[in-house]
Amino acid sequence: MIARVAWLLARPGSAGAAASVLPVVAFAVVTALLLTVAGGARTFFTWTDDTSMIYQLLAVIALVLLVVPLVSLGGAAARLSARRRDDRLATLRLLGATPGAVRALAVVEAAAFALAGAVLGVLAYLAAVPLIGLIPFRGEPLTAAGVLLPWWVLVGAPIAVAALAAVSAVLGLRQMVISPLGVRTRQEAPRLHWIRVVGAVGVVAFAYALMSVIGVAQVALVLITMLAVAFGGTLAVLNLLGPWVIRLRASGQARRAKTPARLLAARSVLESPKAAWRQVGGVAMTSFMAVFAGVGVGLLGSAAVDGGNADPESAMLLADVRTGILITVVGSFLMVACSVGVGQAAAILDRADLYRSLEMLGMPVATMEAARRRAVMSPLRVTAVGSAVIAAIVMLPLTGITLIVAPLSLAVIAVVLAAGIGIVWLGLAATKPVLHRVAAG
Amino acid sequence: MSSFVIEAAGLSKSFGTAHALAGVDLQVRTGESLAIMGASGSGKTTLLHCLAGITRPDSGTVGFRSGIGLVPVTELGERERSRLRREAFGFVFQQGLLIPELTAVENVALALMLNGMPRATAEQHARGWLAALGLAGLEERRIGQLSGGQAQRVAIARAQVTGATVVFADEPTGALDSQTSADVMGALLHSTTGQGRTLVVVTHDPDVAAQCSRVVEMRDGRIVGERVPGVSA
Numbered sequence: 001m002i003a004r005v006a007w008l009l010a011r012p013g014s015a016g017a018a019a020s021v022l023p024v025v026a027f028a029v030v031t032a033l034l035l036t037v038a039g040g041a042r043t044f045f046t047w048t049d050d051t052s053m054i055y056q057l058l059a060v061i062a063l064v065l066l067v068v069p070l071v072s073l074g075g076a077a078a079r080l081s082a083r084r085r086d087d088r089l090a091t092l093r094l095l096g097a098t099p100g101a102v103r104a105l106a107v108v109e110a111a112a113f114a115l116a117g118a119v120l121g122v123l124a125y126l127a128a129v130p131l132i133g134l135i136p137f138r139g140e141p142l143t144a145a146g147v148l149l150p151w152w153v154l155v156g157a158p159i160a161v162a163a164l165a166a167v168s169a170v171l172g173l174r175q176m177v178i179s180p181l182g183v184r185t186r187q188e189a190p191r192l193h194w195i196r197v198v199g200a201v202g203v204v205a206f207a208y209a210l211m212s213v214i215g216v217a218q219v220a221l222v223l224i225t226m227l228a229v230a231f232g233g234t235l236a237v238l239n240l241l242g243p244w245v246i247r248l249r250a251s252g253q254a255r256r257a258k259t260p261a262r263l264l265a266a267r268s269v270l271e272s273p274k275a276a277w278r279q280v281g282g283v284a285m286t287s288f289m290a291v292f293a294g295v296g297v298g299l300l301g302s303a304a305v306d307g308g309n310a311d312p313e314s315a316m317l318l319a320d321v322r323t324g325i326l327i328t329v330v331g332s333f334l335m336v337a338c339s340v341g342v343g344q345a346a347a348i349l350d351r352a353d354l355y356r357s358l359e360m361l362g363m364p365v366a367t368m369e370a371a372r373r374r375a376v377m378s379p380l381r382v383t384a385v386g387s388a389v390i391a392a393i394v395m396l397p398l399t400g401i402t403l404i405v406a407p408l409s410l411a412v413i414a415v416v417l418a419a420g421i422g423i424v425w426l427g428l429a430a431t432k433p434v435l436h437r438v439a440a441g
Numbered sequence: 442m443s444s445f446v447i448e449a450a451g452l453s454k455s456f457g458t459a460h461a462l463a464g465v466d467l468q469v470r471t472g473e474s475l476a477i478m479g480a481s482g483s484g485k486t487t488l489l490h491c492l493a494g495i496t497r498p499d500s501g502t503v504g505f506r507s508g509i510g511l512v513p514v515t516e517l518g519e520r521e522r523s524r525l526r527r528e529a530f531g532f533v534f535q536q537g538l539l540i541p542e543l544t545a546v547e548n549v550a551l552a553l554m555l556n557g558m559p560r561a562t563a564e565q566h567a568r569g570w571l572a573a574l575g576l577a578g579l580e581e582r583r584i585g586q587l588s589g590g591q592a593q594r595v596a597i598a599r600a601q602v603t604g605a606t607v608v609f610a611d612e613p614t615g616a617l618d619s620q621t622s623a624d625v626m627g628a629l630l631h632s633t634t635g636q637g638r639t640l641v642v643v644t645h646d647p648d649v650a651a652q653c654s655r656v657v658e659m660r661d662g663r664i665v666g667e668r669v670p671g672v673s674a
Contacts, residue, residue, distance in 0.1 A: 260554045263547060264540070271542040357538035360495050361599075362527025363555055364520075 022345050022430065023110070026338035027117025028124060030066075031161050033331045035125040035154075036132055037062050039147035040327075043137070046146075051317055055137070058321060061289070062328040066335060107169040114165030118158035126154075135327075137320045197244060200237040207234045207394045231292060234394055238284045238387055245386060246379045247273035253378070261367050265374030276379040279336075279343050283380060283420065284387040286332035290325050290413050291391035291399075297321050298402040298409030322409065326416055333420030337427030340376055344431040348372075352438045359439040369435060376428050377421070384417050445506060446471045446607055446639050452491050452501035454484075454662075461487040462498065463662035469607070471506075474630060474640040476650035479659035485643045486611055488659065491515075492641060493530055493609045494522040505529065507606065527555055531600025533629065535612035539584045539595055545571060546580040549598045556603060570598040574628050590621035594628055601632050608633045610642040614649055626652055 041059035044052065125132075133144035207230040246269060253266035269276045297318050348355065355368060392399040402410060447469040454462040461484045469475055469492070477485045490496035492503055494514045503514040507529060517525065526532075531552075539548045549567035554560055571580055574594040584592055593613060600608045613629060614622035626649050633640040634654070642653060650656045651670045658666035 258560050260551055263543070263551070263554070263560070267540075267542040267547070353536070354538055354540065357532070357534055358540075359523075360490075360493075360526065360534075361532055361552065361555075362523045362525070362530075364523060367555070 020113075022434075023113040023342050024117040024120065026342045027114045027161060027165065028120035029338050030335055031118040031121025031157060032124040032128065033121075033334060034063070034066055034161075035122065035149060035157060036128065036147075037066060037327070037331065038153065039125070039129070039132055039149050040135065040137070040142060042149060043142050043146040051313065054317065055320070058324050062324060062331075066328070066331050103170075107166050110169040111162045111166040115158050115162040118161040121161075122154050122157060135323070137323065138316050196240060200241045203233045203237045204390060204394065207231075208396060211394055211396075211398070230394060234390060235285060235288060238288060238390065239281065242281055242284055242383060243273040243277040246276050246382060249378070249382055250276075260363070261370035261374060264368075264371035265378065268371065268375040269379060273379075276375070277383070279340055279376065280380040280383045280424075282332055282336045282339070283424075284383045286329050286420075287384045287387040287417060288391045290329045290417065291388045291410075292395060293321065293325050294409055294413040295392070295395045295398050295402045297325070298406035322412075326412070329413075329416045329420060330423070333423045336380075336420075337424045339427075340424055341427040341430045344372065344376065344428060345434050348431060348434045348438055355435065355439045356441050359441075365436060365439050368439065369432065372435070373425075373428060377425060380421060380424055384421060388413075388417065444470055447492055447506070447641075448504045448511075449488075449492055450502050452488065452498045452503070454487050454491060454496065454498045460662050462491065462501075465501070465662070465664055467492070467657065467664065469639060469641055470655075472634055472637050472639055473655055474634045474642065474653040476653035476656045477641065477643045477659060478645070478647075478650050478656055481645075483659040484662040485659050487662075489609055489611055489641060489643050493532070493607075494525055505607075527552075528603065529606050531603065531605030531608040533593070533596045533600050533608065533610040533613045535615040539592060539599070541584045544581050544583055545576060545587065545591075545595045548584065548595055549602050552599050552603050566602055567598065570602045570632075571595070574598050574632065588621075589617050590625055593617065593621075593625045597625070597629050597632055601638075605638065607639045607641060610640065612644055613642060614644070614646060619648070622646070622649070 037059065041056070041063065044055040044059050047055065129148050130144045132142065132147045134141050136142075210230045250266045250269035250273065253262065254270055257263035257266055358368060359365065399410075445468040447467075449465060449467045452462045452465040452467075453460070463484075465484075465488055467488070477488060479485045487496065491498045491501075492514075494503070494505075494517065497515060501515070505512045505514050505525070512525065514522065514525065540551070543551065546564050546567045549570055550560065550563035553563035553566055558566075568580055571577065571594075574597060576591060576594055576598070579587065579591060584595070587595065596613075597608075600610075608629070610629060614625050617625060629640065629642075630652060632638075640653070642649065644650055653670060656668050656670060657664050658668075
């Protein structure tokens with residue numbers, strides 16, 4: 001029954017084509033990215049020499065970093081689904097459909113979009129295979145044959161992406177109330193006790209201390225454990241502190257705001273700092289990881305050259321890790337850009353009546369646009385730069401040294417982070433037509 | 442000099458095959474409170490939108506008499522009409538449609554900030570209007586923390602704070618109980634016609650219409666009657 005009703009509802013709504021096209025494009029990009037990284041990883045797993053394990057480990061980390069934004073994208077797509085079918089879902093509730101059945105409809109639609117997007121993503125990946133094959137690792141191109149995934153992965157990937165989208169849709173819809181009178185988003189109260197902040201600062205200090213004495217570790221297992229505790233602990237802190245920092249900054253911005261756009265943006269972030277964090281949180285991990293690994297790679301590379309023991313294999317490994325970092329950072333930002341695009345389309349539809357009324361009052365659409373842009377870009381900048389700074393603090397003695405002996409490696413990371421922020425800006429710009437259509441009524 | 446603040450002639454507007462307005466002529470007098478009544482689908486909201494420059498009619502003209510002369514509303518571009526709405530008109534909607542994440546004072550001040558007034562001055566003016574409408578002490582509350590009647594008073598303050606010549610209200614009491622409705626309508630009239638300004642209100646409610654100085658009745662996109670409340674036809 002649900003599939004049949006979902007099909008009936010799949011007619012174009014008042015939100016226009018952009019609200020349907022965005023999630024499909026977003027899932028296509030995400031799938032293509034995941035397959036690209038998985039393709040590279042496949043090559044790594046065919047290697048059996050001493051350093052192959054490092055490559056395999058790094059590929060798995062990159063995949064994990066890319067899957068996190070995918071989960072938030074699924075939730076955003078489901079909320080968009082519920083929003084674009086707003087009146088129709090509410091009517092179904094009015095006709096007696098249970099909340100569960102109506103939610104299932106939104107989940108089915110989100111999964112269908114994910115499936116359609118993922119199939120396009122597979123096609124895009126297949127088209128890009130010759131290009132991906134040109135990426136050099138160990139001084140040689142990976143080759144098209146090397147990165148081409150087996151058929152069962154290509155068939156299974158869309159199914160897995162759709163399943164993941166369905167699961168995150170179920171979670172995402174917990175924030176929606178679909179009543180017979182309409183669809184609305186639940187408000188959540190942003191609260192974080194100061195004791196947690198103190199605890200978080202303690203963890204960062206501990207991680208810093210751990211990294212300062214890491215040289216004393218004589219056994220590889222101890223070294224890896226210390227690195228894992230410092231890395232994992234700080235990431236957990238980022239997740240805990242992220243919404244709090246975003247709220248603190250938005251609070252100051254709201255007080256100081258002199259223009260309508262700045263005031264609206266700051267207040268909109270303050271409304272739910274957790275939601276703002278969820279949208280850009282994926283960047284925090286990537287940004288942190290990029291600096292964390294970038295400092296290490298830069299330093300090791302420089303030490304190897306200075307010590308005269310720059311054997312070709314080590315130099316190649318460092319160059320490859322650098323390539324991997326750059327690909328993961330760009331991929332992660334692309335994921336966040338997709339998530340922002342879909343999330344923003346849902347947010348615009350969420351507030352369609354309000355935007356329409358503001359347009360009637362004479363508020364220029366450019367002002368609404370500027371407010372929306374600031375509400376996304378400001379937390380994003382704080383997240384990207386803040387995570388990078390925390391990573392730099394944890395690695396402090398090494399960060400300073402790297403800055404002196406290998407400034408180029410840090411500069412490259414800074415440029416890539418800036419480019420990533422630009423990619424998210426483009427994702428945001430893609431939702432402009434939705435706002436214009438909604439404001440025009 | 443004409444005593445009409447708005448003059449509309451031959452207004453027609455269709456949405457697909459539905460004729461929302463079918464040749465409407467209407468003059469709104471300076472300082473009056475005009476109620477537009479009619480059944481759902483009679484075209485009253487479309488008429489209000491055309492008079493306010495929100496919607497452009499398919500044919501016909503709307504003129505607004507401002508301090509500098511007659512402004513041909515229907516001939517203005519999108520940008521000029523937005524500016525006119527921002528600077529000369531005020532709006533009150535049925536659901537208030539205030540910005541939920543802003544405080545009461547920020548919602549009102551925003552209308553002035555959009556016209557370029559510095560925030561501190563805008564908030565000072567906004568506080569004055571909120572106090573005049575009986576909301577002193579509630580300025581820092583967010584919209585969700587106010588009752589329906591209080592939120593609607595914030596909407597009235599927002600419509601008035603810019604010194605709007607004409608306030609357009611679309612079912613301003615539609616979502617309120619009868620007592621709150623009477624209070625809100627009283628506040629709306631006091632802050633508009635009580636200050637020499639003009640009020641155009643679309644309503645289903647005969648009690649609301651009865652408080653206005655003139656009532657026009659609409660049916661099938663046409664004005665089919667006009668009366669002065671309290672005076673037998």
